[in-house]
Amino acid sequence: MTQRPSWRLAVLGAWLLMAAPVSAQLLSPGELAKAHAKLEGDSECLKCHSSGKRIETSLCTSCHDDIGAELKRHAGLHGNTYAAKACGECHVEHRGRNYDLVRWPGGGREHFAHADTGWPLVDKHTQVQCNKCHNTKNTRGAPTFVGLSQTCSSCHKDPHDNRFGNDCKQCHNEKAWTQVDKQRFDHAKTRYPLLGKHQSVQCAKCHGEPAKWRGIEFSTCTNCHKDPHKGRFEGACTGCHVETGWKDLHMQRTAHPGLSIMGGHTSVKCETCHDRKIDEPPSKGARCVGCHVPVHEAKFGNNCAECHKSIQWMGLADAVGRQAHDQTAFVLRDKHERVACTDCHSPKLSANKRFRQLTFDRCVACHQDSHQGEFSARDGGECASCHDERGFSPTRFGVEAHASTRFALLGQHVTVACASCHVAPRPRLDWRMDKQACAQCHENPHGAQFDTEMKAGGCAHCHNAKDWKQPNIDHSSWPLTGAHSNAACASCHHVSEADAKAGRGASYRGAPRECEGCHEDVHKGQFRLSEPVRSCKDCHTTTAFQIESFDHQARTGFALEGKHERVGCPKCHGSETLRNGEAVRRFRLGYDKCRDCHADPHRPEMR
Amino acid sequence: MARLRTHKAQIVLGLCVVALAALLLRRGASFYGLSLDARVDHPDFRVLSPGSPVGHGYGVVGTALIFTNLLYLARRRFAAARLGSMRNWLDLHVFTGLFGSVLVVFHSAFQARSQVAILTSVSLGFVVVSGIIGRYFYGLTPTADLSELRRVLDALERFLPGVSAPIMQSIRALPAPTSRERASLAMSLAAIPAWRREQELRRQAVHDVCAGFLQQHSLDPAARKETKRLINEAGKLARQPVRAAAGASLLRSWRSLHRFTALLMILSVTVHIVVAWVFGFRWIFSS
Numbered sequence: 001m002t003q004r005p006s007w008r009l010a011v012l013g014a015w016l017l018m019a020a021p022v023s024a025q026l027l028s029p030g031e032l033a034k035a036h037a038k039l040e041g042d043s044e045c046l047k048c049h050s051s052g053k054r055i056e057t058s059l060c061t062s063c064h065d066d067i068g069a070e071l072k073r074h075a076g077l078h079g080n081t082y083a084a085k086a087c088g089e090c091h092v093e094h095r096g097r098n099y100d101l102v103r104w105p106g107g108g109r110e111h112f113a114h115a116d117t118g119w120p121l122v123d124k125h126t127q128v129q130c131n132k133c134h135n136t137k138n139t140r141g142a143p144t145f146v147g148l149s150q151t152c153s154s155c156h157k158d159p160h161d162n163r164f165g166n167d168c169k170q171c172h173n174e175k176a177w178t179q180v181d182k183q184r185f186d187h188a189k190t191r192y193p194l195l196g197k198h199q200s201v202q203c204a205k206c207h208g209e210p211a212k213w214r215g216i217e218f219s220t221c222t223n224c225h226k227d228p229h230k231g232r233f234e235g236a237c238t239g240c241h242v243e244t245g246w247k248d249l250h251m252q253r254t255a256h257p258g259l260s261i262m263g264g265h266t267s268v269k270c271e272t273c274h275d276r277k278i279d280e281p282p283s284k285g286a287r288c289v290g291c292h293v294p295v296h297e298a299k300f301g302n303n304c305a306e307c308h309k310s311i312q313w314m315g316l317a318d319a320v321g322r323q324a325h326d327q328t329a330f331v332l333r334d335k336h337e338r339v340a341c342t343d344c345h346s347p348k349l350s351a352n353k354r355f356r357q358l359t360f361d362r363c364v365a366c367h368q369d370s371h372q373g374e375f376s377a378r379d380g381g382e383c384a385s386c387h388d389e390r391g392f393s394p395t396r397f398g399v400e401a402h403a404s405t406r407f408a409l410l411g412q413h414v415t416v417a418c419a420s421c422h423v424a425p426r427p428r429l430d431w432r433m434d435k436q437a438c439a440q441c442h443e444n445p446h447g448a449q450f451d452t453e454m455k456a457g458g459c460a461h462c463h464n465a466k467d468w469k470q471p472n473i474d475h476s477s478w479p480l481t482g483a484h485s486n487a488a489c490a491s492c493h494h495v496s497e498a499d500a501k502a503g504r505g506a507s508y509r510g511a512p513r514e515c516e517g518c519h520e521d522v523h524k525g526q527f528r529l530s531e532p533v534r535s536c537k538d539c540h541t542t543t544a545f546q547i548e549s550f551d552h553q554a555r556t557g558f559a560l561e562g563k564h565e566r567v568g569c570p571k572c573h574g575s576e577t578l579r580n581g582e583a584v585r586r587f588r589l590g591y592d593k594c595r596d597c598h599a600d601p602h603r604p605e606m607r
Numbered sequence: 608m609a610r611l612r613t614h615k616a617q618i619v620l621g622l623c624v625v626a627l628a629a630l631l632l633r634r635g636a637s638f639y640g641l642s643l644d645a646r647v648d649h650p651d652f653r654v655l656s657p658g659s660p661v662g663h664g665y666g667v668v669g670t671a672l673i674f675t676n677l678l679y680l681a682r683r684r685f686a687a688a689r690l691g692s693m694r695n696w697l698d699l700h701v702f703t704g705l706f707g708s709v710l711v712v713f714h715s716a717f718q719a720r721s722q723v724a725i726l727t728s729v730s731l732g733f734v735v736v737s738g739i740i741g742r743y744f745y746g747l748t749p750t751a752d753l754s755e756l757r758r759v760l761d762a763l764e765r766f767l768p769g770v771s772a773p774i775m776q777s778i779r780a781l782p783a784p785t786s787r788e789r790a791s792l793a794m795s796l797a798a799i800p801a802w803r804r805e806q807e808l809r810r811q812a813v814h815d816v817c818a819g820f821l822q823q824h825s826l827d828p829a830a831r832k833e834t835k836r837l838i839n840e841a842g843k844l845a846r847q848p849v850r851a852a853a854g855a856s857l858l859r860s861w862r863s864l865h866r867f868t869a870l871l872m873i874l875s876v877t878v879h880i881v882v883a884w885v886f887g888f889r890w891i892f893s894s
Contacts, residue, residue, distance in 0.1 A: 027882050030643075030720040045886070054887035092647045094720065099644055107648075 030094035033101045055088035066138045066147045076146050081116040119150050123174040164189045192218045196243025330360045334389035407436055411465030447504030482542030492518050524584040624705045631713045639717050663890045669710030676703040708735045723879045730872030737865040748854030749847050756844035766834040767820040777812040784852035792860040802853040806846035813842040
């Protein structure tokens with residue numbers, strides 16, 4: 001009997017039918033809560049779950065952005081107490097459509113410890129209904145408890161219109177709005193800061209008893225004070241009086257109409273100017289020259305107050321002095337602009353000498369001569385020929401000026417720092433130098449090799465100031481041709497052991513004149529030690545070591561004909577290792593018969 | 608003696624399963640008794656729920672036992688390898704099947720909420736029940752051994768000399784018991800009346816032969832009584848090959864059903880494990 005799988009198919013069908021009515025929910029471990037109903041279905045799993053992470057917080061907060069913001073700010077219940085927990089630990093899902101996802105810690109909203117949000121409820125706040133504060137909706141339009149600010153003004157209206165900032169706790173507490181901490185209250189932040197004598201006035205004097213904190217009139221002094229002048233003076237009291245005291249004379253002078261009577265005028269009696277009556281203008285007029293002699297003889301104009309604004313004759317403000325200085329014979333430029341006034345107008349000088357009789361025609365009137373008269377003969381000792389107001393250094397004595405001396409600066413000397421040649425010990429470097437010969441500053445690296453030339457013209461016989469390494473040398477006794485014309489001097493004239501021992505530079509006399517003197521014999525004596533002897537020049541030129549065209553027959557007597565023409569050189573001239581281990585290409589082969597290279601395929605036994 | 612030992616072992620095994628179930632039930636009675644909603648607020652929610660450490664552990668160990676249970680199939684498949692006695696393997700099969708099932712039930716916390724879980728539960732229940740019934744059938748099925756019949760016939764020879772040979776001859780003259788190698792369970796059940804008839808024929812054959820011998824021999828009442836008892840016993844033992852063939856056929860088709868539902872269960876368990884693992888429910892290996 002053959003096996004008939006019909007009953008198995010029936011069982012399998014029945015088994016699958018159990019899943020059929022809810023095929024969309026094959027994997028889901030239960031219905032989602034009402035709030036998440038739209039996420040129902042096996043194709044939606046990855047909206048909340050991610051591979052290997054159960055429930056991904058970032059996926060939750062992609063919708064619950066308000067919670068995400070709390071977590072980010074470490075604020076609120078989620079950002080404080082439950083920051084380290086996964087969402088699913090508290091908000092357990094798949095418990096059915098009617099399951100309440102929010103499980104109030106403590107068993108109910110009434111047991112909720114508000115301190116867990118990082119903002120404990122105290123005093124009056126404990127009596128407030130939750131929805132009094134938590135009455136907002138989240139971005140999904142659902143009522144929410146999160147996202148409230150902890151600032152008082154986020155719930156309370158600010159009766160002070162933000163005059164005291166938003167830190168209400170500076171004065172108020174949570175017990176009662178009216179319990180103001182007077183010690184912490186800063187009247188300076190009100191529209192009426194307390195100044196002078198007002199600071200010591202009792203609160204009740206203005207705010208009454210019982211205190212009235214709002215609606216107090218204070219726009220004019222007469223709101224509180226009586227006018228002793230009975231309206232004789234127009235304008236506000238503050239035109240003459242200040243809070244420091246009714247009889248504060250000093251402040252009265254500040255408020256003097258027309259011009260200030262501070263500074264030098266403080267010691268002048270009112271009657272000296274108001275010679276007719278105290279409330280009438282002076283008979284001499286209101287201008288300075290009415291009383292004062294114009295000592296500047298109109299050089300600075302007739303408006304004294306332009307400079308002497310603060311009514312003080314001496315000791316003007318630096319800025320004023322500097323501004324006016326341009327009108328004097330000595331305009332302040334460059335470094336002089338930054339010199340303190342008292343450095344020139346020394347307080348040690350008498351007032352007469354300090355400003356108007358100050359000597360300033362020569363630099364030495366103020367500055368010390370650093371050269372101690374060394375250049376007194378030059379331009380009559382006037383500094384300006386070398387220095388200007390930009391600073392003592394660098395000087396104006398440049399390369400061009402140096403040409404006026406006995407040693408014009410040429411070539412590389414132009415770039416040499418002054419102090420390299422003009423060294424101490426004069427008061428400020430040694431500017432007068434007798435040295436003019438090269439060897440007085442430079443070391444002769446050639447030793448005694450060129451004594452004759454040195455006597456004839458010194459270093460300049462070969463070198464110039466432009467570049468030491470490009471000497472003017474007649475190399476015609478051994479012409480530099482081909483590659484030699486580009487070779488560095490030192491590649492032939494290098495410091496030998498003997499030179500080094502003698503402590504001198506490279507030898508230029510007695511340098512080898514033959515190729516072997518400088519070049520290594522790469523042929524390892526093949527053409528020197530066997531006949532016929534060949535010199536390097538027989539095959540090579542100074543242009544390049546590589547031979548451009550090699551006439552094999554003419555040079556070796558073995559014509560390359562036929563197939564030999566196409567045979568590569570190494571095929572016959574192979575590389576061999578010498579006894580000392582060096583490798584060399586063998587050019588002198590010593591054989592010219594065919595059988596020397598080729599095997600005889602016909603009759604090898606006949607060889 | 609062997610039968611007694613088997614019964615004892617079965618009782619001990621049954622008690623162990625009940626004890627395990629009772630122990631786990633006692634541990635979580637207050638939790639398992641709650642509604643789905645109320646469980647979340649129970650302190651044991653984070654311990655005994657299917658995704659929590661202990662509840663998940665039940666599932667892991669139970670699944671491991673169920674997979675171990677499948678080794679019995681391998682043993683049967685590769686019987687030629689003779690890796691331990693089949694009886695011991697069957698005992699292990701029963702032990703792991705029962706204990707694994709109990710642990711899986713506690714892993715589900717008595718609530719199969721996903722469709723995969725429902726399918727798994729139904730399959731598991733069917734596998735367990737069919738396994739228990741199959742094991743019962745297995746115990747009832749006799750061997751086709753006629754040695755016992757011969758022993759009874761030898762005893763009968765004392766009263767009715769020469770009766771054995773004609774009895775054996777008449778039994779052999781009957782057709783061999785019907786054996787259904789690849790019959791479905793329904794077909795095997797349908798064949799029961801036929802098997803009953805075959806049994807009756809064998810019993811009748813014994814009684815017919817003995818009736819002739821009794822007429823030829825005059826026996827005292829005591830001997831007659833003993834002879835009748837032996838004839839009845841021989842009639843029962845003559846039916847044994849038919850019962851063995853019927854039992855084996857029924858067991859085969861029953862095992863086929865048991866195995867198929869077990870495969871369905873393994874399939875849904877695998878889906879469950881893969882889904883849980885992918886979503887990060889990895890027991891102590893969760894990140």
